[in-house]
Amino acid sequence: MPATVERVRRKRGRRPAVGDTGALAAIGQSKATPYLFSTPAIVAITAVLAFPVLYGVWQGFYRPEVLGAPAEWVGLQNYVDTFSDPDFSNALYRTAIYAVSSMLLATALGLFFSFALYRAIGRARFLRSVTLAPYLISSVAAAVMFRILFNGQFGLINVALAWIGIDGPDWFADPTWAMAVVVFTQVWTDLPLTILLLLGGLMTIDRSYLDAALVDGARGWQRARHVMIPMLTPQLLISTIWLSYSTVTGLGIVLPLTGGGPQGSTNTLAMEIYLTAFQELNFHEGLAIATFVIVLNAMLTLTYIRVARRYESAV
């Protein structure tokens, strides 16, 4: 099987990366032209992304001005305060649950549904564009919809559970179930992207290799497990990076859905930044948590890339 994968991978080829230019020998341009062309974008990115991040990191080392006393450099004090705050460790723990469950559920469902759509290719076009809808709506609208769906009194979920004789929980009042609803809503909104990515990956797999695996006697599940999933590594990587990003740093689902409650059970790191900075008005400690989240997200992304590389070279 590994040999098949290797052959397919070689055959698939690569699109030219944005790095290697189809050099258009300097016609009608001076030496300054490319710099002039890229400067506006660089200025905008600096103003909105690079500068705020650096400014935030720098301000995270300061104590705010109190009663007219000027702001003061306090070194790592904000970080010490943050890391010793039980709310922070709670948020870290909740974020881990949120991220891992969402990634597992979305990847499992994404593989299942993309295989189903792949087998129905050409016949499920309408379904494919409908599937995208949850990805196109705002997270607040999704939260409103799921607050209705999971409402303890009249929500369809509990009505359906009652119909089969189960007394459904009051989802948003129970710490465990509230997190389950948050994960479910997150997966619902992110699944279209996962499906789209994986389906795109499946389409690039050369059919002849699947047929070769079939001749080798591989049944449906074996082909999926040993040929298709390994060849989907790049798409799985992108989808994992995205799911991790949107759960580790996302505020859009949690805040309108549960506001972090009940009893802090869905209080993720993003919520903790928002509450610390904009409810407690402790901007500098909020910035310390934000810096932590930026670094955490970058490290997780690098880890996924590493693991995917090792997996690819191991197959």
Added chain:
Amino acid sequence: MASTPQVATGGAAVPSATADARTAAPRRLVRAALLAVPLLALALWTAIPFLVTISVSLKTRGEVFGNFGLLPHNPTLNAYREVIADPAFRRAFLNSVVIGVGTSLLTLTLAVPAAYAFARMRFRGRHLILLFVLLPRLVPDVGTMVPLYKMAAAANLIDNPLSLIIAYSGMLLPLAVWLMAGFFQQIPVEIEESASVDGATLWQRIRYLVLPLAAPAMITVFVLAVREAWNEFTLVLVLTSSAEGRTLPYALFLMGHGGISNYPASAAFALITLVPFLLVYTRIERHVVASLTSGSSK
């Protein structure tokens, strides 16, 4: 949708077709079911939250708690009338449109020249500059929300649509430049070279050759920008402080969290906000596909 699939019966079966006929039909049914069930599940998974919301939006506030069924007894559009009459909704709608258009225009204006430079020109430091443009894609919005709030407050731009237009454009630029540069590279260099031999200037080549050919990429960036402005929640939450500046997601959020929940109105609001974008998207998706398939390079 999940219509009956035409399952190939396998080439070897041809000689003994009559003998196979009895077993082939049930097998075909099982195969069709194996294909249809997951697709049906996907359709239900996607549709149920929408159906439930539509159902609640057509009920009265009392009926929501009295009739748990999907079908309202006396369907009413009162919730929609209530939302549309609400000045906060109207203002938020207007803001969302203004910010959406502004964001897409600014993003395209900034992304096109940069993408062209990265795709077509060699210059010192281009890899470093490209890295600088692409890497911020990793920066989460909660990482910049506090500094951006401080900056907007210092510049007196809270509640000013300009602050959101600039913020959204900056956030979209890494992806926009990446998409457009990739697309520009697929346009054969020879087209531009022969045009410049004929005396076309750089500006003319971009205006009359590259941009028309890159229409699908530009439409994609346009859709992404409108989607961002229409749906974004984290930054509008901190960069606006009154109904003057809020966009639809923020107004919807406040509606669900202002004391007693008016479920039909919240549902109607949510549905009204997603309809315009879905309409724009479905129109444009067809256009994107069409312009991609109509063979731009001869």
